[in-house]
Amino acid sequence: MGKESSSIPDEEWERFLRDAGAGAAEAPQEPSARARMVTRRLREEPEPPRGWRIHEPPRQRRGKGRYAVGLVAVVVCLLAVVLAPGPVAGWFGGEDDTGSSSAAVREGPGGSAAGGSQDAVPTVEEPFRGSPAAGWEDGRAGIGLPEARATGWMDKGQVADALDRTLDFLAASSLDAGVLAGQRPDGAIALVNPHQEDVRDYVKAAFGSPSEENDPLLLFSRFDASEVRPAGDVVKTRGKVTYREGKRGALEVTADVTYVYALVRADGESDEVARTVVRRETVMSWDDPEKVITEPGTFSLVSYAADIANGGCDNHTGYFSPEFVAERTAGGSGEGPEVDPYDRDVPMEERMRQGDATECGRAGRL
Template sequence: MRSSISDEEWERFLQEAASGADTAPKEPSARARMVARRLREEPDRPTGWRTYQLGSGPREKQRRTGRRGRKIWFGAGLLAVLGLVAVGLDPAGVVGWFPGGDGTHSGRQEGGTAPSTIVAQQPTLEEPFKGSPAQGWGDGLAGIRFPTARATGWMSKAQVDQALDRTRDFLSASSLDAGVLRGKRPDKAIALINPRQQDVQQLLRTAFRDPSRKNNPLLLFSRFDPAKVKLAGDVVKTRGRVTYKAGERGALQVTADVTYVYPVTAAEEGSDQVARTIVRRETVMSWDDPAKVRTQPGTFSVVSYKLDTTNGGCDRFNGYLNPKFGPGQPADTGNGPEVDPYDRSRPMDERMREAEGQGCGRASRT
């Protein structure tokens, strides 16, 4: 098909499109219109969301949180021409379309930075992770990387291996168990915590009876109020890792840093609005030498815990995660720094320091 404009005008169009000039022709050739339409209809173009984030107690820390782009040019020859046409027709539409298009990495690997602009594909009951990087994450424990056991501290290789297995059991029972997510008491997870660690036992006794900012069960467990919220499907997406080293008095110190993505919907019959609550939780556990520390064999002592949640409720401490649904979700009402809850490139300590004293912050998306 022959172009609808002259060769001279076509050349001027390409030059002005590259420079961003407003005088570029508004009606390029049919070929250009076809290419631009295909680019705009590409299903994986990203855009951004906003919402809340949550999470500071005595030894724990919590976080509460409620673009510039760059043009991407194709290679040489015809691709270069088509790329210039697309930018000339819709320069903003191409920005952030490819991995790294907003100046960040794709974030598909552990510790990577997820782009803050992803297409606003709304989650559904059939596809609750639609439009989320969590689509490519693992299901449940499969998304958590565990290390190879080796003799450490007072433990032999076999004992370390057993401690890692029980750490896995704790993560499952505290943050993935279907009954616990539906509001039940996490008895299996609690049974793995040293019953002789008085401060944590006091926290556990109070947290479920009279939850508060200080005594908050969410510091260690993920729970939703079954009268208001139900899970959208049986899958929880995860990304994280478990590491260990020698701790105090020869103990085995295990750190679990995991991000959980929970798809949920309102408990009302027939509700089909799906939201996502994102919880990043870091728990440090000490598997102590019974010869040096009062402990019960097969249990660990809690060294520290940190919590960072998105769309889980801000400054609301009723013992449950409290997601929002509908047009008002996600809301951008906080005054803290904006963060991407899928970004695992920074350690939790850094995230907590940044948010300290900020109150309710903001998340770029859920």
């Protein structure tokens, strides 16, 4: 079978599926990440919801689905609630929604949104005080990896290596101290298949001139060091990695992780702590080099989605912009429903559909 790194039109790929079902002798070359995701949607959702459309540009509204470089990319933003945080209804999803995954992993102790007190005020010494994340693990330790077993073109050892590299990508994109301070995430980018033209275009645009369509925050966590700095050296995490056999025997890995960042003002004039909560679902394909043009140790991006609380709504600067009490009071409380950024009981795809129907929402607690 031939190899190809450029995208195949949706119509051609759909025609191939029909021909393959009828016993056609020849197959097209490997599609891009966009074509693979369109195929999966056509198979699983004949009538996809508005938030997952590819061809039509999104409506100009806050909290809508966003699409970049041929991949399916979705983001929902929430403002911080104006008053003291308190418990609210569910928001995030934690169960695997990738179908027949070969392994499932329990998330950390304490349940999806357990812990935290609405009356506890965070301090620089205890920046996660009053938050469910206070009982979560730190950094990599909060991301559960499944047991490896032979899947698709990979043997058990290769699957284990791919899972480790997946964790490396998550750390390099969302936990690295330099990246959090605004640096370019070169370590994370190096793990992505360099032959994916749509991803190359996205990265170039996202870090050259970030915009609504090319937003680096969909995949990478970055703050403006001139505005805020970490309140300590800990990022709290909860999430898991699952996998299954994907197209052409590839290992398809899904990472669903919530990251909690504690920040203080960079000027040091206040010791108030603000928190930004980001949940990302990233689907990546570890492709068979005999069937897809790739480089050893790299994966192809299939899709990515993000829920962001207190990172700045309608923010296209390339940096999260957390609000402190004064900004939240002046900026209003948002137009959408109040939701809980710590709740992982709603599947990510369902959350994305909900977010497409609302304006900028409000985080009930941070």
